[in-house]
Structures are given as C-alpha cells and as structure tokens.
Amino acid sequence: MKLLPTLKEKKRYIVFQVLAEKKFSLTEVKSSVEEMLLSFLGQLGVARSAPIFIEEKFNLNQQKFVLKVGHKYVDEVKAALALGKSIKNTPVIIKSITTSGILKKAGTRLG
Numbered sequence: 074m075k076l077l078p079t080l081k082e083k084k085r086y087i088v089f090q091v092l093a094e095k096k097f098s099l100t101e102v103k104s105s106v107e108e109m110l111l112s113f114l115g116q117l118g119v120a121r122s123a124p125i126f127i128e129e130k131f132n133l134n135q136q137k138f139v140l141k142v143g144h145k146y147v148d149e150v151k152a153a154l155a156l157g158k159s160i161k162n163t164p165v166i167i168k169s170i171t172t173s174g175i176l177k178k179a180g181t182r183l184g
Contacts, residue, residue: 082123083144086179088170089154091136093163099131102138105160109167113153114146122146127176132183137170139179147172 103126110119122142130139142150154167173179
C-alpha cells in the first residue's frame with residue numbers, strides 16, 4: 074500500500090559549488106559534505122534533514138553537486154556547508170547556487 078501524498082516528506086534540491094584551487098573527486102566531496110553536516114547538525118539533525126547526495130548530478134569540471142534535503146532544513150544545511158573550511162586539508166568555499174523542488178530544474182543549474 075502506498076503512502077498518501079500528504080504523508081510524504083517534502084523535499085528540496087540544493088545545488089552547491091565548491092570553490093578551491095584544485096579539483097576534488099566525487100568520493101572526496103561526498104565524504105567531506107557528510108562530515109560537515111554531522112559536525113554542524115549532529116546525528117539528530119542529520120536524521121531529521123535526511124540529506125541525500127545525488128551522485129548522478131555531480132559535475133567534475135565545475136565542481137557542482139546536488140543535495141536532496143527535507144524542506145524544513147534547507148537553511149540549516151546551507152549554513153552547515155557554508156561553514157565548512159577545507160576538503161583534504163585544502164581551503165575551500167562551498168556556496169549555494171539555487172534551491173528547487175524539482176530535480177530537473179536543479180540539474181539545469183549544473184552547467
């Protein structure tokens with residue numbers, strides 16, 4: 074039996090870009106994002122926000138990626154990643170590009 078649409082968790086897709094002197098692989102970015110979220114939000118916050126890294130939408134050349142989160146925790150997730158300082162001991166800036174309720178619309182912003 075399926076869940077009614079009103080009982081499903083609403084989601085948002087956030088496009089982020091990593092600004093750094095070097096390029097990072099998918100696994101490096103993914104593990105660093107998980108660490109940043111866990112350190113800022115804690116285990117309970119990560120469980121409630123339910124972040125999912127969309128691996129198919131990772132742009133290696135422009136270092137952009139999409140994160141799927143619950144609609145109530147968009148600001149907290151943005152803050153957690155904005156406060157991240159480094160990936161693999163390389164200083165980085167992670168900035169939010171756009172937020173969308175549709176994956177296709179968020180995917181167009183990947184470049």
